[in-house]
Structures are given as structure tokens and as C-alpha cells.
Amino acid sequence: MAPVIVWFRRDLRTRDHPALLEAAERSPHAVGLFVLDPVLLKPAGAARVAFLFRCLRDLDAQLGGRLLVLSGRPAEVVPRVAADIGAGSVHISADCGPYGRRRDAAVGRALSEMDVELVATGSPYAVTPGRILKADGEPFKVFTPFYRAWVRHGWRAPAGKSTVEWMDVPGEEIPDDPAVDAELPEAGEKAALRTWRRFLDGADYAALRDRPDLPGTSRMSPYLRWGCVHPRTLLAECPDDTYRAELAWRDFYADVLWHRPETARENYDRKFDRMAYDDASLFDAWCQGRTGFPIVDAGMRQLLAEGWMHNRVRMIVASFLVKDLHLPWWWGARHFMRHLVDGDLASNQHGWQWTAGSGTDAAPYFRVFNPTTQGQKFDPNGDYVRRYVPELRSVAGKAVHTASVDGYPAPIVDHAHERQVALERYAAIKN
Ligand SMILES: Cc1cc2nc3c(=O)[nH]c(=O)nc-3n(C[C@H](O)[C@H](O)[C@H](O)COP(=O)(O)OP(=O)(O)OC[C@H]3O[C@@H](n4cnc5c(N)ncnc54)[C@H](O)[C@@H]3O)c2cc1C
Incomplete structure (x- = not known):
């Protein structure tokens, strides 16, 4: 029987893996392949690349050291491997993003010329994007009705573990991690499941999820991003409806991007194309966490220190x-x-568009967050700010959100004034 290829992408795990099960149905012998695609590696910073490489090492260990890693364009690499081993089929979890869809179509075309089938089974989502439509056949544009339809649609139970024999084909070494300053979470499938268990044991998610100073959220996002765990595994043990709804947001945004791939770059709401913007002079202060607004600076520095930031922040x-x-x-x-x-x-793009007001759903543009009162409300003792902004560590309690301290910048803008400017600019594009 011809061997098969399991081409791993955003599904770096062996449990609850429908594509792997499908592959095992077709042949007892498989090559596990990962392609280091420069198109995807280039825009990713060192933290994400390092985390990916660590996930690959974990996957390689689970495959008995037989993960085949090759660099290049997938439309060339995958057919080449298929020809070399005489593969009967290539198995993937569907990729629903704009680049992934184009890439997979190109790989599928190249394989079909060799009479090798590219078989997509499952996706990185509880419900594959594009499946849930309104009664009139149109996609949902608002989260809450999508959520109701998503719950009604439901999802399968986690898939069982498959048994294939991984073939040993010589390839490249998984590259060394790029130099990275950020302190990253432990990578891989086992770490994902451990993180999930820890969260389930300690969770009071509904009460604590908006508190960046406390470990109140699951920290599952890096593992979901790389598919070290399938969301269905989490849904099967989901602690509460609030958490389930967060996973639904992930599916919702994937669904929105599926129907409107151009919104990765363009405003979902095209009237925002007329919005007026300022020059770039204050952008670096924001990137570096030196705006003089403590909660903003703490968040931006958490991003650099950990490659992650709390959702509220x-x-x-x-x-x-x-x-x-x-x-x-x-x-x-x-x-x-x-x-x-x-x-x-x-x-990410739709989280940004939601906040900017140009995206799907509520969060109207005129609801402008006051960074000081947000800080006081969600970091009530100031612990989050002190953790990431050392200049403010001498200030006790909540006063940290309004403190003026030598060595820490004064606020770079007057929030009350900028709020007015934002509202005026919104009024100008509204009609
Ligand atoms: C401007 C902005 C940018 C964002 N960029 C990303 C991103 O690049 N990648 C990413 O995974 N999330 C992004 N989010 C959503 C959210 O902030 C993170 O998923 C969350 O902070 C991850 O931490 P957690 O796993 O502890 O979350 P939890 O609160 O424990 O939530 C569990 C899971 O639900 C999903 N989820 C939760 N909230 C959202 C949401 N608002 N939208 C989509 N999925 C959600 C995530 O997969 C998350 O891991 C962004 C949000 C905003 C406002």
C-alpha cells in the first residue's frame, strides 16, 4: 500500500487530529512533513518563530524523531516529497486564511498533475469557517446571532488517537531558535494540555478574566494558534459559557475573514476609508511603552517581555x-x-478593527476607552503596572495609574482633548 504524507501546518499535535486519523485509514505508513515557508516566517518576529521551532521539536519527539522538515515553497516541496516516497495522498487540516487557501490550492493543483490527492480533513476551528450562514444564506456580520447559530450547529467530540508508523526520510535539522528576549511559555502539545489542566483546576474565569494583574485567563492562545491543541478538546471540558463564547469569537473572526479575506488589510466598514490620521511622530512611544499612560505602557512592555498581552489590555x-x-x-x-x-x-486584524470601530459588531467608534480609569478599574491595586513598568515600582497601590515620577514620561497626549478629536473625525465620516 502506498504511504501517505501528513503535512503539518497549524496542527502541531498528535491527539484529536482528524487529518491524521484520515491518513491512518488510508495507509499504515506515513511521512510527517513540515515545510519552513519563507513567506510565513519572514513577517513573524523572533518570539513566534522560536515558539514554532520549539513546537516542532516537541512534535518531532512525538513522531519518534521522524518529523521531516524542509525549507522552501510548499508548491514545490510537497509534490517533490510525494514523488520521492511514492505517496498515495497528502493529508492536511484545512487552512482558512487568505494565504493558506491560495497556497493549498497551488499545492493541490501540482499534486493532481501527479495523480496524488490533497485531502483536507477538519480545520483549526470548532466549526469550520463558511459553514454557518444566516437563514437567507448570507454570512453573519454580528457576533451574538453567530454565537447562537454556532451553539445550535455544534461540533464533534474530540477524535481518538491514531496509529501510523512514521517513516524516516532524511531532511533538515529544525533550526536553532532565533535570539529572543521574551520569556515564552513552554511549547508543544503536552505543555498545552498541562496549561489547560492548570486552568481548569484553578479557574474562576467569569469573575477574573478582565483582571490583567491576576492569572485569570487560560493562556491557551499560543497553543490554539499553532494547533498544539484542538478547540474541540477544550470545548469538551469547557468550564463555563463565558469561556465557550471566547472560543466562539475565535471561530467568528475566522469566519469573517473566510468570507471577506480582503479585511486582513482593508476596513471591513468602508466608510472608514475616509478617516483622517495623524503623522507617525508618536508611534514609537506607543511601541516602546513610553506614552506616560501606565496601563498602556505596561501592556506594550508585556508584549515585548512575553510575546503575549492580556485581552483587556x-x-x-x-x-x-x-x-x-x-x-x-x-x-x-x-x-x-x-x-x-x-x-x-x-x-488580530479583527480584534483591531473591532476596537477601531471599522470592523464587525458593536464597540461603536464613539465609545473611547479612558486609559486612566480603565487602569484603575481593571488593575485596582496597580500590581500589573508595577510588574512591567519598573520606573513606577516605588508608587504604592492604585496611585500608580496617575503618578508622576522622575524617569517616567509625562502623558504624551491630553486624553480629554484627543477624545474630542476622535469623535469629530468619526462624525466627519459617519454619513
Ligand atoms: C487588538 C486585539 C488583538 C488581538 N490579537 C489576537 C491574536 O493575534 N491572536 C489571538 O489568539 N487572539 C487575539 N486577540 C484576542 C484575545 O486578546 C486573545 O485571544 C487572548 O488574550 C488570549 O489569552 P488567553 O488564551 O488567556 O484567553 P482566554 O480569555 O483564556 O480565552 C480563551 C481563548 O478564546 C479565544 N479568544 C478569547 N478572546 C478572543 C477574542 N476577542 N477574539 C478571538 N479569540 C478570542 C482565544 O483563542 C483564547 O485563547 C486580540 C484581541 C485584541 C483586542
């Missing part, structure tokens, strides 16, 4: 960039994509 820093500094959301999205270990085109 992502919203605060994003609002600040767009509505206090009047800079385009895609500048912020690009900076996030560079540094986030969980950087995901759908969640």
Missing part, C-alpha cells in the same frame, strides 16, 4: 493608538503580529 492599547494617537489600526496590528506568539491574522 490589548483593547486599551489598541483604543489608545487609534483614538488618542489617531493612527491607523493596521500599524498597531502589524506591531502585534510581529511580537505576539499567538499572532493570528483573523483574531
